[in-house]
Amino acid sequence: MEKERHYTRYVKSGKNYQPIGETRDVLPAGFYYPVYDSYHDKAYFTQKDLIMPKLYVLPNDVQIEILDDIKRFWQSEDRYKQFGNVYKRNILLYSLPGNGKTSLITIMCNKLIEEHDGIVIFIDNVSALTAYHSCMERFRDVEPNRKVITIIEDFERLAKDDHYTAMLLQLLDGNTQFDNVVTIATTNYPQILEKRFTCRPSRFNLVIEYKKPNEEVRRAYITMKLKDAGMNVDDPKIKADIERYVFKTDGYTFDFVKEVIQGIYVDQIDETTLFERLNEIIKKNGKVVVSEEESKKIGFAYEKAKRIGGLLCSSNDQSTEPRPIDPEEGEGYGECDGIEEDEGTLDDEWASNSSTHNQVKVSGFGIPVKLPQEIREAFENPEEPSMDKLISHRNKIMKEWAEKDKEDDKGN
Secondary structure, eight states: OOOOOSOOEEEEETTEEEEEOOOOSSOOSEEEEEEEETTTTEEEEEEEOOOOOOOOOOSOHHHHHHHHHHHHHHTOHHHHHHTTOOSEEEEEEEOSTTSSHHHHHHHHHHHHHHHHOOEEEEEOSHHHHHHHHHHHHHHHHHOTTOOEEEEEOSHHHHHTSHHHHHHHHHHHHSSSOOSSEEEEEEESOGGGSOHHHHTOTTTOSEEEEOOOOOHHHHHHHHHHHHHHTTOOTTSHHHHHHHHHHHHHTTTOOHHHHHHHHIIIIISOOOHHHHHHHHHHHHHHTTOOOOHHHHHTTBTBTHHHHHHHHHHHOOOTTOOSSOOOOOTTTOOSTTSOOOEEESSSOOOHHHHTTOGGGSEEEETTTTEEEEOOHHHHHHTTOSSOOOHHHHHHHHHHHHHHHHHHHHHHHHHO
């Protein structure tokens, strides 16, 4: 068997000849990371393998606008040269997390590769940003006219450091820019970017939001997914299913819409259960608390305390109707920002119904409230106390406070 050859040619430097491996005249079309070895002054591109689900061009106004914008740019080289402009285009794309920016960018990049035999360079960390200029200089020596898309992911992470901000400014509109390049930066937090990025057309020609999918987009996406899975989307039952999913996903980001199809058709999760789960995730908005830690806030009776705390708090208009307030979130007069015992924290001792735990205070008011027996027992009794009693007790407290305020006013 023939021995594998690691070196196939020589590279000449002055009078020196260095054996090298396989050589290529051009980079194969595809996705790359830029890498620079400063110790040996070597720049190279590392190929990036992308594993993506099937992508769809949807009836999304922003998607259409960006794809058309880039298409016009690739067709306008002569006009750029006519006016002596650097042949580049910079786009800042922002949206909520999980709203489809990556999918849209991948569609753009695939079009570049398929239609123009171009290459895509990813910058998603400091090392790649630092290497970019050296790699591009040498790349342009070899391939001066190759079309390139440069992707800068999570732009705000790099822009928060002054040193790397200088590199970003150089990349976007510095003295040594490169022709035939579209740069697309993405961020989930445009509000923290400085105006020198968001309000300078020479740095970003287009600053655009990729919004949540509307009804038409959700319908198109769900229909395409089911059709590709072999389902007859003209069947009345399937059509009814699609319309129901479209209705239920109102306000969802793309990530959640995709999870609906995944959950129902792939994971075989009951539809009601799945939507309850997804809506709970949206409601929590990433605020996940370990159950055991949650219960320690006021012992094992936390949920009942929350409910009673809401009853003991009044709205500003001192309505006689109970208002369910989360004691963690309210603040100020007329709201309840926590239930706490007079001394220490409510713990297992509360369960013993010790006489030292007969009072709690609604900290929004800062007034201790002596709870009647039926309310204190609610923390131990699995059955709910009478709502009428709780409401009556709350109204009684409010009346006493109002009378006390009148007396204080007279005294003053």
